[in-house]
Amino acid sequence: MRTEVCERFGIEFPLFAFSHCRDVVAAVTNAGGLGVLGAVAYTPDRLEEELRWIDDHVGGRPYGVDVLVPSKIDESAEKAGRGEGGLDTMLAAVPQEHWTFLFQLFEKYGVPLPDFEKAKKTRDAKGAGAQVTSQGATALIDVSLGHPIGLIASALGTPPPLMVDKAKAAGVPVAALVGTAEHARRQVAAGVDLIVAQGGEAGGHTGEISTMVLVPEVVDTVAPIPVLAAGGIATGRQMAASMALGASGVWCGSVWLTTEEAETPPHVKAKMLAATSRDTVRSRSRTGKPARQLKSAWTDEWEGPASPGALGMPLQMIVAEGAMRQINKVAESGNEGARELANYFVGQCVGLMNTVRPARQVVYDMIEEFAEAVERLNAITGAD
Template structure:
């Protein structure tokens, strides 16, 4: 007997475990898929060439198990990948503030870009990234921000299923209208880009709206009890991201790993300081500086990316401890040390089975 509730969605996709595991690490994605789940590679900050090679590797190393790729395709981005045009539009006040942070924390100006500034998020880059995905063997394409109908149609013509992450019923309806095959109801609790509605409130609303379209629950999922609760809310699987930061496969910097271990659920904050869109991360000097009264209001995407990207890249390369940080959801408080992907997957299976048994006992006592 399975240790998890029945998931028609995962059975249809060829997965034995109803866990979609999101990570920027290819090693983590491979390990999740090989352990029975569905690894999801966050590739939105990778070049088309990197996406092509990364997906080729996943197709080989997942050994026939399902896997997915996640892109962020927001509306109203610049048409071209023209960094000089973006820089010209950045206000002097914002430049001065970032220069002040560089001096205050003694961040070297090494002349190199960071992950957010190695290219401009634009329609041109999104098209090139999507083409790399369409030409690959990846069976599932997740869209983290926005579900462009043209992109959905193009992917479906290549035989790929579309997963759309949504944070509100209005977003879900747009995704449904665009042709999404699967919805991820991502609550306020989640790491990275989140909306205003908590997971427990959001998931049932999306399930009701979706009808026959399967829904995955995301945001705050950390234990077997959360997995069981997600199914009780009507989801057919869960989406987890923060958990994998604690795995050895991720190979995270020890400074950031220590901060994650110390963090509780109340030690995360949503900030627009990284991308211009709300992004949940652990609290740090970075988020404190941008929330101070004297700080300018963060710019919109992709202007904020270019404003801060080089600085953040140097922070990581030179390991400037106060400013080092990580995206993380409120589930961060459930993890206290390193593990491996197979160990974590096994623990989640045991926890879900235990939680299911305990619930059955309670229901039996109530009868």
């Protein structure tokens, strides 16, 4: 394909793949797109290890890293996280009623409680919200820029000047996700090179304006800065639609979750393959901010009458992350209650994700379907 974004990033197709799984990142990059590793769940050491693995598997082809840098976080919690006690202090900041609700939930669904002492020791390996502090994000940015990355992205809010400055100094383009035209304007003012306009149908943290409306609005607002369309996109028809809207390419996240490479737990993958587009919900129950995810007993209960309500970010992550790890672990051994509770971030396009394919094949299928969609449009206008 011939687009400015393809030339600028040295890629064949303007298809950006967000994934927490290094195998997906490498597979998409090797297939001609640009894989972007979601780094939020990693400690700096673990991220270093992942990026080294990717470097070894992409033969110099471009890939990127996405860091979650919230523009607004619970400062007292952040302070606690930075203080002497570290994560212990942050854990202590979670109100008792939230732990009680969580324990009752585990009991109701017949899920054994995790071994808290053991969990405490291994907690560092998975982050538990610590990386969402500005200190945590800075460490991840430094690790990322130590590698030959082709893009660094900020998933939430305007990237801090520090991030933009460091990236520019390293010659790495900065991308940022936005859910409104107003945010896009602010991001461009902050020095962002590539805007990802993400509609409310997207998985994970998301706003309420749909991709169909948001993309043309953002394109007009930030021109000539290139815009990638995101939110609900899992097929080549949708890629063609996005580019008809004026986008310079697409940013997909959900579609990789049911690929062969994905680390998605098998019981969650099965739920996704069976789900229709109605089976997601925008809920604060996993991170403290509205994030679209599979509807499950977990989201139902947190919205239910017995719920104390979700906490802010990052405290809700501390409550939810450890719980979900235990739920997934128990679910894999067949526990029915745990399977009811299990869920994951995914967009409404989960309804279009009905087969397991290698990530490479997803790229090829999208490009083929893109070409078919363009042919169909040409037949309509009589240009063929």
